[in-house]
Amino acid sequence: MTLRAxxxxxxxxxxxxxxxxxxxxxxxxxxxxxxxxSLADEVEALRGDPGFExxxxxxxxxxxxxxxxxxxxxxxxxxxxxxxxxxxxxxxASRLENEFLALVADIVGEPxxxxxxxxxxSSAHGIAGMELSGHxxxxxxxxxxxQLVTMLIDGIRPGA
Amino acid sequence: MTLRAxxxxxxxxxxxxxxxxxxxxxxxxxxxxxxxxSLADEVEALRGDPGFExxxxxxxxxxxxxxxxxxxxxxxxxxxxxxxxxxxxxxxASRLENEFLALVADIVGEPxxxxxxxxxxSSAHGIAGMELSGHxxxxxxxxxxxQLVTMLIDGIRPGA
DNA sequence: CCCATTCAGATGACGCTGTCAAGTAAGGTT
DNA sequence: AACCTTACTTGACAGCGTCATCTGAATGGG
Numbered sequence: 001m002t003l004r005a006x007x008x009x010x011x012x013x014x015x016x017x018x019x020x021x022x023x024x025x026x027x028x029x030x031x032x033x034x035x036x037x038s039l040a041d042e043v044e045a046l047r048g049d050p051g052f053e054x055x056x057x058x059x060x061x062x063x064x065x066x067x068x069x070x071x072x073x074x075x076x077x078x079x080x081x082x083x084x085x086x087x088x089x090x091x092x093a094s095r096l097e098n099e100f101l102a103l104v105a106d107i108v109g110e111p112x113x114x115x116x117x118x119x120x121x122s123s124a125h126g127i128a129g130m131e132l133s134g135h136x137x138x139x140x141x142x143x144x145x146x147q148l149v150t151m152l153i154d155g156i157r158p159g160a
Numbered sequence: 161m162t163l164r165a166x167x168x169x170x171x172x173x174x175x176x177x178x179x180x181x182x183x184x185x186x187x188x189x190x191x192x193x194x195x196x197x198s199l200a201d202e203v204e205a206l207r208g209d210p211g212f213e214x215x216x217x218x219x220x221x222x223x224x225x226x227x228x229x230x231x232x233x234x235x236x237x238x239x240x241x242x243x244x245x246x247x248x249x250x251x252x253a254s255r256l257e258n259e260f261l262a263l264v265a266d267i268v269g270e271p272x273x274x275x276x277x278x279x280x281x282s283s284a285h286g287i288a289g290m291e292l293s294g295h296x297x298x299x300x301x302x303x304x305x306x307q308l309v310t311m312l313i314d315g316i317r318p319g320a
Numbered sequence: 321c322c323c324a325t326t327c328a329g330a331t332g333a334c335g336c337t338g339t340c341a342a343g344t345a346a347g348g349t350t
Numbered sequence: 351a352a353c354c355t356t357a358c359t360t361g362a363c364a365g366c367g368t369c370a371t372c373t374g375a376a377t378g379g380g
């Protein structure tokens with residue numbers, strides 16, 4: 001199943017992918033899954049890295065998510081497209097979620113990891129979205145993406 | 161400028177709107193602006209309401225944003241679509257931003273309002289997006305939208 | 321070495337959608 | 351009554367998602 005038919009879509013006729021994928025949506029879902037997985041790989045590699053303290057690791061993980069949005073906005077949108085509710089994609093997504101959870105648990109402890117993990121991932125997703133749509137750059141609040149991520153991490157360090 | 165041509169789009173020929181809008185994108189931008197404005201109205205009404213303490217007001221404001229996503233997902237997507245980077249839409253968006261800033265300033269004080277305002281709005285946006293794409297409901301973290309918003313507000317109350 | 325099977329891709333068609341140029345019907349103005 | 355404006359329809363074009371059909375090349379058995 002040469003998924004390369006996707007990239008090769010330049011130079012090949014319009015209907016060619018339909019031998020490999022039943023739908024355009026299926027094709028895009030596969031792309032999304034690939035993105036989820038490569039991001040999960042990235043975070044997984046981070047988890048074992050002793051070069052950073054737990055807070056810094058988590059920060060890198062959040063920035064990795066945002067980097068996907070910056071570098072490949074279309075792929076990023078696919079990851080969170082409503083068609084990503086399909087079970088196949090949800091499974092790929094939960095790999096990344098678990099990696100995140102592990103990083104978060106190192107800071108806030110197991111019992112609170114889920115709550116804080118969901119908050120951090122949602123917030124990072126929101127920051128990425130705000131930047132993508134241009135609502136961070138121009139407007140009133142003079143804050144950058146990196147600053148916001150730092151605030152997030154700092155916000156969960158000491159207190160319960 | 162009967163913008164009603166939009167809703168009336170059922171029962172009217174395909175090309176009819178092009179007498180009123182130069183583009184489909186312009187039409188959608190106008191829709192987005194309307195959504196921004198009505199949300200800003202809602203939050204503005206909240207600002208003067210003495211029935212809630214500042215924290216509760218802010219919570220309601222964030223939930224109002226998320227409610228748009230829940231009730232009218234397409235409109236919500238328009239608000240943050242990349243084509244919302246147009247100056248016309250940015251102006252409507254900044255009305256809501258300023259309302260938010262006022263609410264946030266009541267809690268963290270003027271000097272920090274921008275930083276925290278950006279963080280809160282981004283996070284609420286992210287929470288809405290995660291819910292829309294189904295990444296909150298099914299998966300690992302057993303947390304609801306309301307819970308996350310509460311955590312956000314609680315997270316900025318005492319500490320600097 | 322030849323033939324049969326298989327598989328990737330091309331081609332051409334269908335319907336739908338965004339867009340526009342040209343036409344037309346209703347209303348108000350003088 | 352003749353005129354102009356405004357809102358809409360009609361018909362056309364291009365692009366895209368999708369499919370049924372065909373071609374062409376690679377593979378493997380005899």
